[in-house]
Amino acid sequence: MKRLSRFFLFTLAFLTFFSSSAGSVFAAENKVDMAPHAKSAVLIEADSGTILYEKNANEKLPPASITKVMTMLLAMEAIERGELKLTDKVRTSEHAASMGGSQIFLQPGEEMSVEDMLKGIAIASGNDAAVAMAEHLAGTEEAFVAKMNERAKQLGMKNTHFVNPNGLPSPDHYSSAMDIAIMSRELLKHEHITKYTGSYQDYLRKDSSNPFWLVNTNRLVRFYQGVDGLKTGYTSEAKYCLTATAKRNNMRLITVVLGEPDTKTRNAEVSGLFDYAFNHFQVYPVYKKGDVVQQLMVDKGRDAKVNIVTSQTVSLLTKKGENPDMYNKEVVLTPSIKAPVKKTDVVGHIFIKKDGKEVARVDLFPEKTVDQAGLWEILKRTTRAIVVSYQ
Incomplete structure (x- = not known):
């Protein structure tokens, strides 16, 4: 990958607190x-x-x-x-x-x-x-x-x-x-x-x-x-x-x-x-369960790249009447992954931020398990890369 991470910013309404301490804010409000x-x-x-x-x-x-x-x-x-x-x-x-x-x-x-x-x-x-x-x-x-x-x-x-x-x-x-x-x-x-x-x-x-x-x-x-x-x-x-x-x-x-x-x-x-x-x-639905968020290259993988998906529905939660322009969503993927990669491996996150502060995150996973490629397949890919670099 050419960059260490990729960011995809969206201004979306989101009022969420992902820890117990933040959750108590609402309890304090309610009194x-x-x-x-x-x-x-x-x-x-x-x-x-x-x-x-x-x-x-x-x-x-x-x-x-x-x-x-x-x-x-x-x-x-x-x-x-x-x-x-x-x-x-x-x-x-x-x-x-x-x-x-x-x-x-x-x-x-x-x-x-x-x-x-x-x-x-x-x-x-x-x-x-x-x-x-x-x-x-x-x-x-x-x-x-x-x-x-x-x-x-x-x-x-x-x-x-x-x-x-x-x-x-x-x-x-x-x-x-x-x-x-x-x-x-x-x-x-x-x-x-x-x-x-x-x-x-x-x-x-x-x-x-x-x-x-x-x-x-x-x-x-x-x-x-x-x-x-x-x-x-x-x-x-x-x-x-x-x-x-x-x-x-x-x-x-x-x-x-x-x-x-x-x-x-x-x-x-x-x-x-x-x-x-x-x-x-x-709530405002953003991703359905299993939606493809992005792709990642897989170093030495039997598949050269894999879809990155959500394991659950991702929704944005707001108070009724809340201004939607107060919140940012960032998708951050791991810089690179190396085979073998399991379907259960966390390879990125969706971060929800307000005023630059993280208030929630959602794990992202490979769509499928990617096994390591055989030596012959790796050699063929290396040869193709060398040929392309000289053209």
């Missing part, structure tokens, strides 16, 4: 505790990660069945990698069938499709289904929990430690509202998940002699416009918890509340937080 009964809460705009409200958002607390967000995330990522199919059969072990609490009453040896297991986890919060899925994906529950904690670390979830895939009480099992928002946002990148989390009711074993009616534990999917997930949680220690998402007019929100006294209060405070955001903010 009102919008979730007075919650021990901890956070409200974010999903595309940008902007924090619109927070309260004790990094406090370590028991997440109860919200834990299953990570279980579903690992399942969806396995599907995306081609390691798992919705039609695959999952066999229930004695251990999985022994889970107490909320369950879909799996029997030892019973087989159910991945899709039906996801329904059982997302809609009915089945502890047995979560463990059956965990064992199917990793061999043992313990091995799956290790993957959960590894993924949490990769996502920057600094106040989370998992002991099981379903959220049953354990002294060393905890998370925070902020970390839950992070993994919820990651799960929502797999848009197909809302087919399950947004369903109010469904059936398992529908054509058998033992049908099981599923009713979503998240009643907001029926009673609040735009809600299509994500996950409830309750234990006597955790109290009533919820990570919820709603979408209206291209804006998707995620609200997390932990430690609420009852379901009525929990749902009312989540609804109030959604009302606040939908009434005061708006």
